[in-house]
Amino acid sequence: MAASEEMRKGPWTEQEDMQLVCYVHLFGERRWDFIAKVTGLNRTGKSCRLRWLNYLHPGLKHGRMTPQEEQLVVELHSRWGNRWSRIARRLPGRTDNEIKNYWRTHMRKKAQERQKSSQLSPSSSSSSSSSLNSIAVAEAENKWFEQINHGSSISTSGFEAEVELNGYSMDQIWNELAISENPWLNFEARKEKFNELEITEMASPLWDYSESQMWKVDDENLKLFSPMAGLVIPNYQYGTGI
DNA sequence: AAGGATTACAACCGCAGAGGA
DNA sequence: TTCCTCTGCGGTTGTAATCCT
Structure with missing residues (x-):
């Protein structure tokens, strides 16, 4: 037209x-x-x-997310993946776009930090509380950022579905990344939070x-x-x- | 103080699904 | 049933703001 x-x-x-x-x-x-x-x-x-x-x-x-909101995003993303609109419905006043932007910035930063630290001290993973093989994480991150940097046409979901390293799916890898950034989110705490969430779930009044x-x-x-x-x-x- | 790097945010694009004609 | 329009979603890009050297 x-x-x-x-x-x-x-x-x-x-x-x-x-x-x-x-x-x-x-x-x-x-x-x-x-x-x-x-x-x-x-x-x-x-x-x-x-x-x-x-x-x-x-x-x-408007403005930056609170630590509580950040933790909730991490939790919900570990649960639902890139379902931004769904995640946003759990955070009144926040939009899917905002959460998506936050997540990308946050995770890119963390992945880069991890990549750096793994290059500096490849054996340091043994001190980590994460249960995941750090090599698998690094490999996944590298593939991921290669894909981003070289403008591959493979879709994110396609990539996530395709990549399984040492028995871990991409989702699990992201989850581990996220959880490792939030050590307080141990299993019991997570369980408790989820229970609360189930009770308080509601359609966003917005x-x-x-x-x-x-x-x-x-x-x-x-x-x-x-x-x-x-x-x-x-x-x-x-x-x-x- | 300047300028390059990084971060945060706003906006666009393409696609898919729902629903109506 | 098919086509069209509208809406919503997720991915991506552009840019302003901030930080760092």
């Missing part, structure tokens, strides 16, 4: 944010193509949805919008609405994300 050529990309401006917030309050968090159209922003519906979910939603927490939203209004009637009605701008400093 020709319109796609004119679509705006890149960072959102404050003006765009205000417009989007305004129209989402009017029409609800559905029909993003429609919202994109009526806002007059040269953005795709997809882009609007992402901006709203990851940044503008009033229930979002996303729980009712069906009574007004987005059924047709295009012709749009101009009847005041764009500024019910406008609430999330509490953050523009540009810093905090």
Whole structure:
């Protein structure tokens, strides 16, 4: 379609944010193509949805994760793998994107540290509390980062499914990595945490919008609405994300 | 103080599934 | 049944902010 050529990309401006917030309050968090159209922003519906979910939603927490959140992410990832949206539902106010970013940064850093230390002292693994063969971990990490660095077309899941080193799956390897970074998470503690989680599991209230939203209004009637009605701008400093 | 390296975050892309026409 | 649109997800990339030398 020709319109796609004119679509705006890149960072959102404050003006765009205000417009989007305004129209989402009017029409609800559905029909993003429609919202994109009526806002007059040269953005795709997809882009609007992402901006709203990851940044503008009033229930979002901004800023760095707390140690508790970090531990929870590690735990849940060890349990579910890269199911970011699922993990995010257990952390109210955090988005899948945020958790994904955190995990990548965190794990890349840790893997690099480990790689370094294994190069410096290959026998040091004997002092580790990890039950996993450290060579297997290092090999897996190396393969993983090779893949990243060389832009291999093998998908992550494909890789994880494929790689089994010394009887360990990629998931197990990630788990070991994660747990080794959180020594307090011994078996008993983990069991206890999981029990708590089972009890407290809930649908995130953040996303729980009712069906009574007004987005059924047709295009012709749009101009009847005041764009500024019910406008609430999330509490953050523009540009810093905090 | 400058500039390169690293980290954190925002945004885009492609794909798949659901649901309606 | 098939096609189309919308939505959601996970992977990836780009860039601003911060750190380090």
